[in-house]
Amino acid sequence: MDFNISNFIDIRSRKSKIGDFQDLDHIDGVAISTINAGLYQEKRDDLVLFYFRDGASHASVFTQSKIISENLKWNKKIKSNKIYGLLINTRNANALTGTDGFNALKQISVDLSKILSAKQNKDEENPKKIKPKEILFGCTGTIGEKFPLIKIQNSISDLIHKLKYTQNKLIWMKAAMGILTTDLKPKLSMSEAKIGSKNIKVYGIAKGSGMIYPNMATTLGFIFTDANLSSSILKDILKKNIKSTFNAISCDGDTSTNDMVSIFSTNKANNPIIKKSDDPKLKSFNKAVNEVLLNLAKQVAFDGEGASKFITINCKECKSDKDAKNISLSIANSLLVKTAIAGEDPNWGRIAMAVGKSNGIIDEKKLSIYIGPYKIFFKGSLYEKYDEKKVSEYMKNDSIEITVEIGMGNKSFTAYTMDLTKKYIEINADYRT
Amino acid sequence: MDFNISNFIDIRSRKSKIGDFQDLDHIDGVAISTINAGLYQEKRDDLVLFYFRDGASHASVFTQSKIISENLKWNKKIKSNKIYGLLINTRNANALTGTDGFNALKQISVDLSKILSAKQNKDEENPKKIKPKEILFGCTGTIGEKFPLIKIQNSISDLIHKLKYTQNKLIWMKAAMGILTTDLKPKLSMSEAKIGSKNIKVYGIAKGSGMIYPNMATTLGFIFTDANLSSSILKDILKKNIKSTFNAISCDGDTSTNDMVSIFSTNKANNPIIKKSDDPKLKSFNKAVNEVLLNLAKQVAFDGEGASKFITINCKECKSDKDAKNISLSIANSLLVKTAIAGEDPNWGRIAMAVGKSNGIIDEKKLSIYIGPYKIFFKGSLYEKYDEKKVSEYMKNDSIEITVEIGMGNKSFTAYTMDLTKKYIEINADYRT
Numbered sequence: 001m002d003f004n005i006s007n008f009i010d011i012r013s014r015k016s017k018i019g020d021f022q023d024l025d026h027i028d029g030v031a032i033s034t035i036n037a038g039l040y041q042e043k044r045d046d047l048v049l050f051y052f053r054d055g056a057s058h059a060s061v062f063t064q065s066k067i068i069s070e071n072l073k074w075n076k077k078i079k080s081n082k083i084y085g086l087l088i089n090t091r092n093a094n095a096l097t098g099t100d101g102f103n104a105l106k107q108i109s110v111d112l113s114k115i116l117s118a119k120q121n122k123d124e125e126n127p128k129k130i131k132p133k134e135i136l137f138g139c140t141g142t143i144g145e146k147f148p149l150i151k152i153q154n155s156i157s158d159l160i161h162k163l164k165y166t167q168n169k170l171i172w173m174k175a176a177m178g179i180l181t182t183d184l185k186p187k188l189s190m191s192e193a194k195i196g197s198k199n200i201k202v203y204g205i206a207k208g209s210g211m212i213y214p215n216m217a218t219t220l221g222f223i224f225t226d227a228n229l230s231s232s233i234l235k236d237i238l239k240k241n242i243k244s245t246f247n248a249i250s251c252d253g254d255t256s257t258n259d260m261v262s263i264f265s266t267n268k269a270n271n272p273i274i275k276k277s278d279d280p281k282l283k284s285f286n287k288a289v290n291e292v293l294l295n296l297a298k299q300v301a302f303d304g305e306g307a308s309k310f311i312t313i314n315c316k317e318c319k320s321d322k323d324a325k326n327i328s329l330s331i332a333n334s335l336l337v338k339t340a341i342a343g344e345d346p347n348w349g350r351i352a353m354a355v356g357k358s359n360g361i362i363d364e365k366k367l368s369i370y371i372g373p374y375k376i377f378f379k380g381s382l383y384e385k386y387d388e389k390k391v392s393e394y395m396k397n398d399s400i401e402i403t404v405e406i407g408m409g410n411k412s413f414t415a416y417t418m419d420l421t422k423k424y425i426e427i428n429a430d431y432r433t
Numbered sequence: 434m435d436f437n438i439s440n441f442i443d444i445r446s447r448k449s450k451i452g453d454f455q456d457l458d459h460i461d462g463v464a465i466s467t468i469n470a471g472l473y474q475e476k477r478d479d480l481v482l483f484y485f486r487d488g489a490s491h492a493s494v495f496t497q498s499k500i501i502s503e504n505l506k507w508n509k510k511i512k513s514n515k516i517y518g519l520l521i522n523t524r525n526a527n528a529l530t531g532t533d534g535f536n537a538l539k540q541i542s543v544d545l546s547k548i549l550s551a552k553q554n555k556d557e558e559n560p561k562k563i564k565p566k567e568i569l570f571g572c573t574g575t576i577g578e579k580f581p582l583i584k585i586q587n588s589i590s591d592l593i594h595k596l597k598y599t600q601n602k603l604i605w606m607k608a609a610m611g612i613l614t615t616d617l618k619p620k621l622s623m624s625e626a627k628i629g630s631k632n633i634k635v636y637g638i639a640k641g642s643g644m645i646y647p648n649m650a651t652t653l654g655f656i657f658t659d660a661n662l663s664s665s666i667l668k669d670i671l672k673k674n675i676k677s678t679f680n681a682i683s684c685d686g687d688t689s690t691n692d693m694v695s696i697f698s699t700n701k702a703n704n705p706i707i708k709k710s711d712d713p714k715l716k717s718f719n720k721a722v723n724e725v726l727l728n729l730a731k732q733v734a735f736d737g738e739g740a741s742k743f744i745t746i747n748c749k750e751c752k753s754d755k756d757a758k759n760i761s762l763s764i765a766n767s768l769l770v771k772t773a774i775a776g777e778d779p780n781w782g783r784i785a786m787a788v789g790k791s792n793g794i795i796d797e798k799k800l801s802i803y804i805g806p807y808k809i810f811f812k813g814s815l816y817e818k819y820d821e822k823k824v825s826e827y828m829k830n831d832s833i834e835i836t837v838e839i840g841m842g843n844k845s846f847t848a849y850t851m852d853l854t855k856k857y858i859e860i861n862a863d864y865r866t
Contacts, residue, residue, distance in 0.1 A: 064790070065786065065789035065790045066788075066789045066790075066793075066797075067785055067786070067788060067789030067795065067797050067800075068789070095785075096782065096785055096797070096810065096813075096815070098813055142782070143782035143785070144782045144785070144810070144815055255786065255789070255790035256786065257785070257786060257789055335768075335857075335861070336861060339857075339858055339861035339862040340861065340862065342858065342862040343861070343862030345862075348577065349528070349529065349575070349576035349577045352500055352528075352529055352576070352577070352690070353498070353500070353576070353688065353690060355499075355500060356498035356499050356500030356501070356688070356690055357497070357498045357499075357688035358499075360499075362499045362500065364499075364500050364529070367500075377529065377577070380529075380531055381531050382529070382577055419862075420858060420862070421858060421862065422855045422858045422859065422862075424768075424772075424858075425772055425775065425853060425854060425855045425857075425858060426855065428768070428769060428773065428776070429772040429773065429775040429776030429778075429852075429853070429854065429855075
């Protein structure tokens, strides 16, 4: 991507279309810094620090891959209720790097916690001694390559020197761009909520599936809020909302060693104390987190490699939630469906095929298929009023909706993906030439 | 493909390389006929009849999709121990065609059995009255389109008129070409075996993943032998050998409504009577069936749409057979692995990723990865003597071998696939333009 921020600033409104980022603003208790640590050959920021001066409650979900990166091994061991730093680097995934990769993070966490503690002594009334185990890491990029410990160590004091306690859309944009690999667009989303009478901000940034020399698709998502909530409540809310958002997108069916979505709350909003995650006072906050996660997930899908179309797949009337998810992801992951959509062909037979090969409970005689608003296949037969010309016209849209009704129950799921184009192959096969 | 047979005849030897067909010869008890029934606009044979004048023992395996074509519904109802006809049409899959599609086959089976019975009266000393339920159907092509009953009915008497009781490589080639859709090459394979002192022939033809306007990938495989074996023994042998052959290939991870592999024995070889499928006398026959199935499966993979390279994936040292199969197919189905190979890049990180996302029991510290003869990742660390240049050179081959050692047990599996190229997208997205 072109790392000139002026390409992105001031051209978008807050009310965004699918795939467009939103502008973010100040959030109390978050400080941000980005720097060019020289991890790439090109000139761009590649190291991003989020510093929580008074600590942040936090929760994370990680990749389901059984081979995970060294930073996820580190993060999974963090037991502290509050964390003070989140350091994200691109260019190197720190995966399959063994003990060396893990020890590099250990070293950085020691350095970072020392300098941040010194900053506390300088800036805070009641300075806190920050521990290495109060820092989280996000890594994305090449796997199996030696982790660039020295370059990162050498950048830390400058990075901390550049920390800004007050954010604006420019700083958020720099952070969102600093975590990208080969994504074409920065990904930012925001929403607002109430807890009791207090206004709460929910902001998020993400990076999507991007890969460059030896590499893989990594999805990172980071949500920031000023709500006053415990880590365990955040965990419940994140787990609940990840299912229908980041876990509902599929770009190429592959799973990274590095995937990570985290939420951080700075507890500055002075909202009433919440003791349980099912407290009705959290309704609006829950909705805002879902909105931000879903918006980011859609931005990730829409910016999937080579994507020319965003695809929404609604699977309705399933026997179980599991069936609904399986069937919609079977459609979302089908190369034949994704290439047909790239070719703007209303090839409903491929959709039926993808339903048939899924693990769900299916009866052809109860199955109906729609593309956009058009009914095509209805309970086992071609719909008599199906007009292929109209649907062909619909296929020219940038955003395509597929709906399947299974006729077996009342469970549903919506998955998001993109089409599969020659550009995808170019990016993933010809990236060296 | 170019349906001019002279392009293929006399240019191959019996000892074939991967992806090359072999020449077949006469097999007692099989008669073959092919015809242009006008199912395509272009001039080519599209209807193929195999007629077993004295009946054939038979066994079949079908797609695991829950949405299956009308011909598979018909075939699954056949209880007769011997069948007399196998009729294969291309261009129309007879899938999602409902009762009309099923009734069309019923009508054809009535017509066909009548004319074949008349032929029996003319040709045989002890004529047999052939029943509609003694005929099997193979269909491939468009799904959801009205089945061309009339065109097929109108061709049946000519088709039967052209039946040849004596085969040669030309007739087999015409049959193999008559069942293709968008495959680029005919697929034929042969082997020989002994049962007792008798020589047994095992011949096979197949079609692979090919798709054209609204369509999907269908794999059909038909094996013919003169062995004297019961249908139940054939069933055991087919089921046993399908696992490591047709069920070990993956082209795009999609599953057709129409997949079908059948074996037919004409019982002409006069071999000793075999009562159980584990009879040691079947060892050589078993091996021959495996060879023919594996060779055909490889031809299908090598001719997968847009394929430029054939890929063999060996997964070794797994805890269970299921793990071994899951892990190898996870690699075989990974778009990132397949595009990296298309790009001739030894991107072992993507292989590790595909191992990690599979359902198998894995420990990164026990994992080793090889590309061709080159060790790259050894028990959790990059192999110290790994020389990327050598492996890059290896990647230029037409046939690429990947080996992963899981270090968890002694079970193994080998899967076959092809790379993913821009050509695949062209065939599957741009087929209308």
